[in-house]
Amino acid sequence: MTLPPAPPLIALRGVTRRFGTVTALEEIDLAVSKGEVVVLIGPSGSGKSTLLRCVNALERPDAGEVLLGGERVDAARKDIDRLRAETGMVFQHFNLFPHLTALGNVALAPRLVRGQGDAKARALLGRVGLADKADVYPDMLSGGQKQRVAIARALAMEPVAMLFDEPTSALDPEMVGEVLAVMRDLARDGMTMLVASHEMGFAREVAHRVVFMDGGRIVETGTPVEVFERPRHDRTKAFLSKVLRA
C-alpha cells in the first residue's frame, strides 16, 4: 500500500524517557501520517508501551518532544485534557470502570466533557458488536468483550488517532480474533493507529509500517514485507525467529 505524502499527525522528536537508571526510550524519532497504521514490535521492555504513553501524556519525556497535529503534547499545558481526548488509548488490561455499565463506560467522557447524550455511545457499542451488552457491568463480560468496550470507549471522544498498548496480550487465545477484527475494521475506515503488539499476523496484514524496537531504541522500520521477509539487523532477525517459530 502506498500513501500520499502528508505532514505527520503524530511526531516524536528525540524522545528520551528514563526510569531511575533504566532508559526506557532513547532518542526516538518517529512520524505517523494521517490514516497510517504503524505497528510497534519488539521484546517486552523494549519501550513500546512507554512510547505510546508519551503520545497520550501519561508519561512525560525527559528530553525531546511529542507533537500531535503540530501541537506539543505536554502534561503541563493548560488544555492538556482537550489534547488527550484527541487520541484514544486502549490498554492491555482494559481499565474499564467497574462501577459503570458498558454504556456508562463509553458515554462517560462525552457526557462530562462535551455534555453529549448516550446515542453515539450506543452506536459505538453496536459498531464493536456489543449493542446487546449496553447495560451489563464489566465483571460480566469476557476478556474479548471488555476490550471491545474499551475500544468503543476510546472512540467516543472522536479521536484523530488510536493508540493500542498490547490490546490482546491479556486475552485468552480464543478471544484475540474478535478484538483484532474490530481493529482491522478501524484500519479499513482510515483511522490512524499506533499499535504495540505481539500479533505478527495482524502486523503483516494490516500495518502500513512495522517498527522494531529493542532496548528503548528503534532498530529498524519498514513495510511488513521488508521487516518480516528481509530484516536487515541481526537483532530483528533473532527476535522474529523466536516469535515466528512460536
Place this chain on the structure above:
Amino acid sequence: MKPRELLVRAAITVAAVAAFVAALLLSRYRFDFEPTWRYRALYGKGLLVTLGATAVAFAIGMALGVGVALLRLSRRLAVRHLGDLYVEVIRGTPFLVQVTIAYFGIAPLLRLNDKFLVGTFALGAFAAAYMGEIFRAGIESVDRGQVEAARSLGLSRAQSLRHVVFPQAFKRMIPPLTGELIALTKESSLLFAIGLVEMTAAARQVGADTYKYLEASIVVAAMYLTLTVPLSLLARRLERRLKRSERTGVHL
C-alpha cells in the same frame, strides 16, 4: 447469616449474658434499679446529646477528612506535609486533652462558649484525622489504570476523582467508616470534660446522686450497646455484600 451460624451466635450471646448476671448475683450485691429509673429523663437528655454530638461530629469528620486525604495525596511536598502534621498531632494526643484545649484555649479566641458547638467541632476535627486515613487508603486502593483511562479520555483531574475514583473508593470505605462511627459514639463520652452532659456524664451524675454507681453504669452500658451493636452488624453485612459484589458485579 446461615441458620446454623445464627444459632451458634445466639446461644453464645445468651450464655455470656447469663454468666455475667450469675456472677453479679453471686456477688451478693443487692441490685436496686429503682433510683436509676427515676432519672430516666436525664438519661434521655444524655442520649440525645450523645446522638447529636456523634452525628454532627461524623459529618464534620467526613468533610474535613476528605480535605485531609486530599492534602496527604497532594503532589506538593509542602501541602502533603501539612496533612501529615495534622494527622500526627491529632493521633498523637488524647482527645480528652484536645477537647480541653479547644474549649479553654481556642474557643475564647473565637468568642465561642457553646459547649455543644465547641465539643462537637473538636470531636469532628478529631475524627477527621482517622477518617482522612480511611479516605486516603480507599483512594489509593483504586487501581492506577483507572485514573489513566479517565485522563486519557480527556477527563480533568477533578472529574477523574469525582466520577471514577471516588465511587469505587467509597464502596471500600463503608466498613471502616462504620467502625469509625462506632468509635465516635463512645469517644463522645469524653465531652464530659468540658461539662457537656451526654450519656456517660448522665450516668455519673445518677451514680453520684443515688450512690447506685453500678446500676447507673450497667444501664448506660446497655444504652451504648443498643446504639453500637446494630451499627456493627450493619458493617458486617455491608462487608459481606461488598466481597460478593467485587466478585460478581452486584452493586451497592
